[in-house]
Amino acid sequence: MKVRDIVQYSAKALSGYSVRTLLMILAMAIGVASVIVLTALGEGARVFVTREFSSLGTYILIVLPGRSETTGGPPPLLGETPRELTLEDALFLARNSVVRRVAPITVGSAPVSWKHREREVTILGSTESLFDIRQLTMAQGRFLPAGDPTRGSGVCVLGHKLKTEIFGNQSPLGEWVRIGERRFRIIGVLAKKGQSLGLDMGDVAIVPVASAQALFNTSGLFRVLVQANGRDAIQKAKKTILNTIRKRHEGEDDVTVITQDALLSTFDRILLAMTLSVAGIAAISLSVAGILIMNVMLIAVSQRTTEVGLLRAIGAPSRQILRLFLAESAILSLIGAAFGIMLAFLGTWAISRGYPEFPVTVPAWALGAAVFVALLTGLIFGVLPAKRAARLDPVQALSRR
Numbered sequence: 001m002k003v004r005d006i007v008q009y010s011a012k013a014l015s016g017y018s019v020r021t022l023l024m025i026l027a028m029a030i031g032v033a034s035v036i037v038l039t040a041l042g043e044g045a046r047v048f049v050t051r052e053f054s055s056l057g058t059y060i061l062i063v064l065p066g067r068s069e070t071t072g073g074p075p076p077l078l079g080e081t082p083r084e085l086t087l088e089d090a091l092f093l094a095r096n097s098v099v100r101r102v103a104p105i106t107v108g109s110a111p112v113s114w115k116h117r118e119r120e121v122t123i124l125g126s127t128e129s130l131f132d133i134r135q136l137t138m139a140q141g142r143f144l145p146a147g148d149p150t151r152g153s154g155v156c157v158l159g160h161k162l163k164t165e166i167f168g169n170q171s172p173l174g175e176w177v178r179i180g181e182r183r184f185r186i187i188g189v190l191a192k193k194g195q196s197l198g199l200d201m202g203d204v205a206i207v208p209v210a211s212a213q214a215l216f217n218t219s220g221l222f223r224v225l226v227q228a229n230g231r232d233a234i235q236k237a238k239k240t241i242l243n244t245i246r247k248r249h250e251g252e253d254d255v256t257v258i259t260q261d262a263l264l265s266t267f268d269r270i271l272l273a274m275t276l277s278v279a280g281i282a283a284i285s286l287s288v289a290g291i292l293i294m295n296v297m298l299i300a301v302s303q304r305t306t307e308v309g310l311l312r313a314i315g316a317p318s319r320q321i322l323r324l325f326l327a328e329s330a331i332l333s334l335i336g337a338a339f340g341i342m343l344a345f346l347g348t349w350a351i352s353r354g355y356p357e358f359p360v361t362v363p364a365w366a367l368g369a370a371v372f373v374a375l376l377t378g379l380i381f382g383v384l385p386a387k388r389a390a391r392l393d394p395v396q397a398l399s400r401r
Contacts, residue, residue, distance in 0.1 A: 021332070027289035028336025028378070029343055032370045035279055036344035039366040041351070042275025046268060047359045059100075059234055060133065063093070063224040063241060064256045083249050084220030087149060087209060092244055093226060098237045101227040103130040104149065106212040110180040112158075112205050117166045121159075122204045123179060125212020133227050136201070141173045141188030144208055152211030156184035161202035163189045179205060180215050234259055279366065289336065289374075290381035326379060333378030337371045344370075 065085040090104035106125035111118050130136070131143040143157055156179065163172055172186045184207060193201040213219060228237040238257050245255045348360045 024289070024332050025336045025339060028333055028374055029339035031289045031377075032337045032340025032374050033343035033347060035370045035373070036341065036362060036366050037347045037351075038281075039275055039279040039370075040344070040348050040360050040362040042271065042278050043363050043366075044358055044360045046271035046275065047361055049271060050268065051359070059228040059231060060259075061226040061228060061234065061237055061241065062258045063090075063226060063245075064258065065220065065223070066254065066256055083252065083254060085224060085245075085255060086219060087213070087221065089245060089248055090221065090224045091149065092248060093224065093241055096237070096240045096244065098229055098233045098240055099226055100229050101129040101133050103127055103133045103225040103227075104209050104221050105130070105223050105225060106209055106216065106218065107222040108212065108216040110215065112162065112166065112177055112179050114166050114172075114175065114177045119162060119165060121162055122199065123212060123215065124204050124206045125209040125215075126206060127209055129227075130206070130225070133225050136193065137191040139189045139191040140171065141186070143188055144206065145187075149208070150210055152208045152214055154182065154184050154211065155187045155208070157188040157190060157206040158186060159190050159200070159202040159204045159206075160192050161200065162205060177205075179207065182211070182215055184211075231261075234261060279369075287377060290377035294381035326383070329378040329381070330375060333374045334371070336378075337374040340370065340374070341367060 063085065087104050090102050093099055094102040103126050108123050108125075109120060110123050111120050112123075113119075124130075126144070127149045128144045128146045136143070139160055141157075144155065145153075147153070156177065158166075158172060158177075166172070166177070167175070172189065175186050176183050177186060178184075184205075190201060190204075190206075207215070209221075226237060226241060228234045238259060241257050242253065242255070246253055249255075344362065348362055351358070352360045
């Protein structure tokens with residue numbers, strides 16, 4: 001028999017038992033859809049994390065107070081800090097030739113009030129360099145002015161959400177707000193940026209770093225963002241930062257320097273492994289569909305004993321019978337895979353509509369892998385029924401024994 005004849009014969013055989021065929025196709029479709037959707041979620045998580053870290057800027061190093069050795073306690077698992085990371089330390093880092101910009105950061109929480117309206121928000125203390133390092137944009141006014149970072153001034157920049165909730169449609173530029181026990185004049189409003197590493201940039205107030213230190217009565221910094229001159233300068237900048245802090249802190253290595261590339265590569269490996277693991281777990285559902293195909297095909301062999309006996313009686317060899325039943329399994333798997341792909345795209349579309357900020361991405365390799373695994377599963381579990389049909393004696397088969 002030609003390939004076209006085998007396909008036609010198998011299609012007619014499957015259409016003769018429509019309910020049974022639809023159930024097998026549904027089982028295979030659900031298995032394929034599960035693999036694709038879960039893979040898409042894992043890939044989306046990887047893209048989301050990469051995008052979030054990229055929003056920090058390019059060629060970024062994060063300097064944290066505390067040793068990089070773990071202490072066995074709760075997170076962040078950094079060692080005790082013999083000395084605080086100070087504003088003077090950050091200014092020394094800016095003098096290095098491999099460093100393009102430095103943004104010292106102090107973080108706290110305080111109420112922001114104007115007239116009878118008040119909000120408790122995150123207060124960021126930094127310098128004008130934060131604007132370029134974090135790739136911020138302004139909706140109104142200007143960012144923090146350049147000047148001596150050690151001298152605080154009474155100016156602030158509001159996030160877009162904070163501005164809307166306090167001032168509504170009114171322009172806040174030039175207005176005075178009270179942050180904690182101090183008064184600040186608004187000079188700018190950030191454009192919408194969304195969340196970045198868990199911090200909603202629309203719900204913050206940014207003040208000069210010295211003003212933030214006075215506001216929260218602290219001399220230490222939360223962290224320092226350093227922008228290297230380029231990708232090739234990142235490792236050199238890291239060594240320079242560690243050497244500079246060591247000299248200033250009396251030989252103590254009491255800071256941790258994390259490079260953006262290292263964070264991205266680590267998360268990329270973790271999320272890729274998670275994606276493959278989740279896809280592997282979902283692939284188990286394909287084996288369930290394969291077992292269903294095997295069981296139903298075994299029943300089909302017993303129901304079609306006379307048919308198989310007739311084929312053997314007119315000269316069809318055992319290998320031909322084997323091909324016919326394997327073709328039925330393959331057709332079931334491919335049709336189920338096609339419906340599974342449609343279900344998967346419908347599912348990813350629904351997820352993207354429900355969570356528009358989460359990038360649900362279906363990688364091309366997942367489609368090919370799902371179809372291949374579905375076909376392979378159908379063929380593997382179709383071998384036993386096919387062999388059983390091929391071994392039937394034509395005389396006994398015709399007499400239904």
